[in-house]
Amino acid sequence: MKLEKGDKKLIRAWAFYDWANSAYALVISSAIFPIFFEKVTNRNGNDQLHFLGLTFKNTELYSYGLSLSFLVVAFLSPILSSLADYSGDKKKFMKFYTYLGAFSTMMLFFFKGPETVWLGLLFSILASIGFWGSLVFYNAFLPEIAYEEQQDKVSAIGFAYGYVGSVLLMIFNLTMILHPEWYGIKDGTLPARISFLSVGIWWLVFSQYTFRILPDNIYDEIPPKRKGFLLKGFKDLQNVFNELIHYDRLKKFLMSFFLYSFAAQTIFYVAGLFGSKELGLPSGKLIMTILVIQIVGIFGALVFSKISGFIGNIKALQVILAIWIGITIGAYLLNKNNPNVDIHFYILAGFVGMVMGSIQALSRSTYSKMIPEDTQQHATYFSFYDFSEKIAIVLGTFSFGALEAITGSMKSAVLLMSFVFLLSMIILQFIRDKK
Numbered sequence: 001m002k003l004e005k006g007d008k009k010l011i012r013a014w015a016f017y018d019w020a021n022s023a024y025a026l027v028i029s030s031a032i033f034p035i036f037f038e039k040v041t042n043r044n045g046n047d048q049l050h051f052l053g054l055t056f057k058n059t060e061l062y063s064y065g066l067s068l069s070f071l072v073v074a075f076l077s078p079i080l081s082s083l084a085d086y087s088g089d090k091k092k093f094m095k096f097y098t099y100l101g102a103f104s105t106m107m108l109f110f111f112k113g114p115e116t117v118w119l120g121l122l123f124s125i126l127a128s129i130g131f132w133g134s135l136v137f138y139n140a141f142l143p144e145i146a147y148e149e150q151q152d153k154v155s156a157i158g159f160a161y162g163y164v165g166s167v168l169l170m171i172f173n174l175t176m177i178l179h180p181e182w183y184g185i186k187d188g189t190l191p192a193r194i195s196f197l198s199v200g201i202w203w204l205v206f207s208q209y210t211f212r213i214l215p216d217n218i219y220d221e222i223p224p225k226r227k228g229f230l231l232k233g234f235k236d237l238q239n240v241f242n243e244l245i246h247y248d249r250l251k252k253f254l255m256s257f258f259l260y261s262f263a264a265q266t267i268f269y270v271a272g273l274f275g276s277k278e279l280g281l282p283s284g285k286l287i288m289t290i291l292v293i294q295i296v297g298i299f300g301a302l303v304f305s306k307i308s309g310f311i312g313n314i315k316a317l318q319v320i321l322a323i324w325i326g327i328t329i330g331a332y333l334l335n336k337n338n339p340n341v342d343i344h345f346y347i348l349a350g351f352v353g354m355v356m357g358s359i360q361a362l363s364r365s366t367y368s369k370m371i372p373e374d375t376q377q378h379a380t381y382f383s384f385y386d387f388s389e390k391i392a393i394v395l396g397t398f399s400f401g402a403l404e405a406i407t408g409s410m411k412s413a414v415l416l417m418s419f420v421f422l423l424s425m426i427i428l429q430f431i432r433d434k435k
Contacts, residue, residue: 002215006147013213014145015158017138020206021098022162023169023199024105024131028124030268031290032173033108036192037062037120040113049117065121066269067394069128074390076133091214094137098207101130106200109193132390140382141214143368152313155365156305159357163297169202170291240381243372250370252431257363258388259424260321263417264359265389266396267328268293270410271352275345278410279336289349296353304358305365313366314431320355320362321425327351328418332411 003010027033041049041058049058056064080093104126111120146154173195176183180191244250275281275289308316330348334341364385371381403413 017210018158018162019165022166026166073132097133102204108196159301256427261392262396263420293353297357300354301357
């Protein structure tokens with residue numbers, strides 16, 4: 001039985017994919033895997049790794065792998081999503097990326113140290129490609145399963161599902177890491193490795209409900225012939241790019257989105273490093289901080305979806321950006337010699353959680369509303385959205401590291417982010433809002 005657009009069951013099935021995949025974002029991208037990678041590749045204070053005939057610092061090599069995965073997704077997704085629009089079957093592509101990400105995450109179980117660093121890098125890159133690649137097609141379903149007036153709420157519900165699911169699995173993994181004796185585990189690396197395995201299984205199992213309910217081909221299009229298929233994909237990309245130039249609101253929004261993604265995503269990925277290196281906070285407190293960000297993010301996404309209903313999406317985004325500016329200035333003023341620096345850091349982390357979830361949810365629904373109503377190329381349009389975000393992350397993290405290298409402090413890089421937020425806020429001011 002085919003469910004109609006706006007149907008609650010269809011919307012719930014779509015949002016449930018956030019529940020399935022968000023454990024990857026928390027455990028692998030943010031909390032456990034980066035710390036695990038740094039610790040198991042550091043032997044007796046030696047953080048040097050030999051890879052492909054070259055020598056790297058372990059964290060440096062990890063960053064390169066992460067950047068590579070974002071670049072691959074950024075440049076592949078416009079092509080593949082254009083093909084998905086042309087064939088009309090986004091779910092097939094979404095499944096491919098999901099299975100690539102889930103099975104690659106499971107393979108991280110076999111990464112134990114410097115001897116298997118190639119395995120850790122390879123499958124962390126493939127898992128990242130799978131995660132971000134699947135989101136291109138997942139996001140493209142939003143305007144097809146929900147009406148415009150529903151999309152703010154539906155997008156926020158998806159993020160809320162994701163935060164709840166990821167936190168539940170994270171709590172289980174944390175008990176295993178902090179108290180391995182409860183599970184009879186003696187190998188020091190095993191708890192973290194089991195957590196990687198659990199994330200892959202969680203992602204694979206819970207995504208099946210989404211795949212069972214989402215339509216295969218919503219527009220009932222006839223798949224094209226193989227001949228000229230790839231060339232047609234490039235032609236569609238060029239056509240959509242030419243269209244974007246002529247949609248003033250959409251063009252300005254993408255400019256602002258690129259800038260605040262540059263800053264917000266960078267802060268999210270380096271928050272733990274900032275707390276550890278700049279403030280000297282212990283790992284246990286940093287992991288709890290990331291949990292705080294996730295939990296508060298549930299409420300932030302839902303609260304700002306309500307606020308946008310009263311003041312409009314653009315003004316709501318400007319309020320969020322104003323809070324981000326306050327966060328970056330507050331982080332710049334933190335002093336590790338202050339006895340209460342950990343409390344101040346937690347407060348800032350709470351605000352990060354509130355605006356991180358809300359800015360992601362509201363950005364997705366705002367962009368969805370700005371896509372031309374007469375187009376069926378939703379995946380292609382969302383690939384530009386995804387491309388902007390991924391390139392912003394690559395440039396943002398690179399700029400953060402470069403500025404730290406030049407000045408010797410992360411604080412100068414944090415201050416730069418406040419100016420980026422301000423600029424993106426100013427650009428939004430020139431967009432005429434549409435409630």
